[in-house]
Amino acid sequence: MELSEKAALRVHDVRLIDGVSAEVVDDAVLDAGADGKVVYAGPAAGAPAPGRDVRTVDGRGGTLLPGLFDCHTHFGFASTRSLVETAFLLDPVVGMVQTAERLRLTLEAGITSARDLGGLPAGYRDAVGAGLLPGPRLQTSVGIISHTGGHADATMPSGKDLDFDYCVLADDVAAVRTAARRMMRSGADVIKICTSGGISSAHDDPDDEDLLDDEIAAVVDEGRRRGGRPVAAHAQGRAGVLAAIRGGVRSVEHGFGIDDEGCDLLGERGAFLVPTLATVFQPLDPAKSAPWRYEKKLRWNERAKENIAEAISRKVDIAAGTDAGITPHAQNAFELWCLVELGMSPMDAIKAATSTSARLLGVGDTLGSLRPGYQADLVLSAQDPVRDITCLTNPENILLVAQQGVIRKNIVSADPGAS
Ligand SMILES: [Zn+2]
Missing domain, CATH: 3.20.20.140 (Metal-dependent hydrolases)
Structure with missing residues (x-):
């Protein structure tokens, strides 16, 4: 995937697990910049206004996790x-x-x-x-x-x-x-x-x-x-x-x-x-x-x-x-x-x-968490793994995969601006 495919990414209507905190954020938004790093990950109510040229993915109530x-x-x-x-x-x-x-x-x-x-x-x-x-x-x-x-x-x-x-x-x-x-x-x-x-x-x-x-x-x-x-x-x-x-x-x-x-x-x-x-x-x-x-x-x-x-x-x-x-x-x-x-x-x-x-793996300061400044390696699960951990085992439940903000897999229904 070439760098030219990189663009800012917004994933909304998700439950958010950040990989570190014990808390799950319901109705969350994640923004990644064109550099592939997380800019915002938290409640939708506190999210910044989306910029222009942002790929948007509607997570449809799925659960977003770090890759x-x-x-x-x-x-x-x-x-x-x-x-x-x-x-x-x-x-x-x-x-x-x-x-x-x-x-x-x-x-x-x-x-x-x-x-x-x-x-x-x-x-x-x-x-x-x-x-x-x-x-x-x-x-x-x-x-x-x-x-x-x-x-x-x-x-x-x-x-x-x-x-x-x-x-x-x-x-x-x-x-x-x-x-x-x-x-x-x-x-x-x-x-x-x-x-x-x-x-x-x-x-x-x-x-x-x-x-x-x-x-x-x-x-x-x-x-x-x-x-x-x-x-x-x-x-x-x-x-x-x-x-x-x-x-x-x-x-x-x-x-x-x-x-x-x-x-x-x-x-x-x-x-x-x-x-x-x-x-x-x-x-x-x-x-x-x-x-x-x-x-x-x-x-x-x-x-x-x-x-x-x-x-x-x-x-x-x-x-x-x-x-x-x-x-x-x-x-x-x-x-x-x-x-x-x-x-x-x-x-x-x-x-x-x-x-x-x-x-x-010695990459704990850049990967493994969805906090601002971390690489936007993302997984969107159709179901909530905290309720049923088995949902992650079936690749069909893995709706979206991104590395550094670049979408590698997307089988979630997306809006026309999404890729
Ligand atoms: Zn072995």
Whole structure:
């Protein structure tokens, strides 16, 4: 979308959720300037007179929210296809086109920003940023670093290596430093490491440990030395969670085994939990899963629900992330339903997917809230998600999506001046 498409935008007749405040404003108006920033967001009664050349959208009583975030995606993965099929059967050009299509569908589902944690080259981020490709604003880790035989080792039980270039194996401090440097050379915004084994990896268990303490600290140091790039840790079992937080990562991904000590440590260190509950609540078909994977999922699901529910009750900073690619794409708001299911209020779930996620991604001063001066990344829901959080899950209920005031999707009936 070219800059010339930018114009001032007014959305009226909406209920407003600003992503920070607990209050909902009934009969609200949002104005964004031609620079894409929010000028006014509040009661219609206090709104300034509309200027000329303003695109106007009648929200028809829908609920306007900040654009949603998904802080844990894999746009390069098809949730409907196994990694073995991807490695051996997929034409890479077709794969790229499919990735682009997932980005577009995810944007149209209301996700205006996303952080990809493995398998997405930085060129997609740049193409979206340059307006060449519709999609969420992106941060990407490009690759995933683990030990040999760890979570990122794509050697199958047959001994065949799927040989994904985003899977980086490193086994000592020097090697993890080199791996982190390679990731940053490839354009990584965030470095993804594994500090525990995983449910979906063939050779380890969530309770197994992966990178050693001094290796975790070395990666964190490499990120610090290069502009303060953060580290995200795949950490499922308790030991891996604690090692990651102690080592200085910015976010614990999954965190299924987190306990009170882990919750306290997260708070002390100002780190975030991204529990990817969509994976926990997604049923796994035993007929289509490897037996070892199905067994681990069964063993871990209830533990994960109990521990994350406790983390929610302890009010740790939780950001929304689905592991889309493992779970279906373009249904990212399902994560909000999962958070509510484990005890979070709908309004707090919305904050998890807006202002808290923006803080995790280091953009909390420009995104994730609909206050004056913030970028006008917007989502209009046909129904009120505070009453029924599931309404955000169906893309058909997402009537309007805008990034920086530029309309990316509009299926709300609009007046003749609207686009
Ligand atoms: Zn993941």
